Amino acid sequence: NENADPYISRVITNDRVADPSKLSDDEKLNGIKGDTYRVWVPIEKGFRNSDIYYKPNSTYINWSRESVTDLQNSSAARWQGYDYFFQEGFFSSRGGFSDLKVRYTNNAVIDSTGVLFTPIDGAVSAKYLIGLLNSELGEHITDTFINSSGKQATDMRHIPVPIPNSREESQMTKLVDQAIEIQKGELNENLSEVQEKIDQFVETLYGVEL
Secondary structure, eight states: OOSOOTTOOOOOOGGGBOOGGGOOHHHHHHOBOSSOSOOEEEEEOOOOGGGSBOOOOOOEEEOBHHHHHHHHHOTTSOOOOGGGTTOOEEEEESEEESSOOOEEEOSOEEOTTEEEEOOSSTTSOHHHHHHHHTSHHHHHHIIIIIOSSSEEGGGGGGSOOOOOOHHHHHHHHHHHHHHHHHHHTOSOSOHHHHHHHHHHHHHHHHTOOO
């Protein structure tokens, strides 16, 4: 790790990382069973402005059956929200932030320092909502009508969301995918230029112009 991390307690090599997409529902809830050393899975925690849209996996948690059982029964562990672990959605800090920013996540445990939002029906996708929330207009709506300082993750629930048609959903997903690919280093484009396209598209969705 070329960047010093004061919170790291153990270096996990790739050969010890499990593929969350291959875990059974029981293993996602109660831990990985069997005699294997591939028991570490990604955990989403912390948020910096540079983490917008996507953050590479750099923190892992021991998800062996024994470790998860200990977490479930420990009075010191905050064992909550486990029904949302390993689901597709977007991650945000819990509160106290000045800018409204979220990032895409899928197949990870969610740390108690943040929250995961996930669509409950097929009307909108997680990536569509990510585009809205990371837009200039999304920030403007929050500042003007909901909370201008010390924003909380719960403030997002009060933002009106225009329901897209299939073309609008597809266009937003394409733009957010481009932003994610840029953050992954897979697309050699400028994130600010893609962000500008997202901002303009969101204004069109709401029928307003900043």
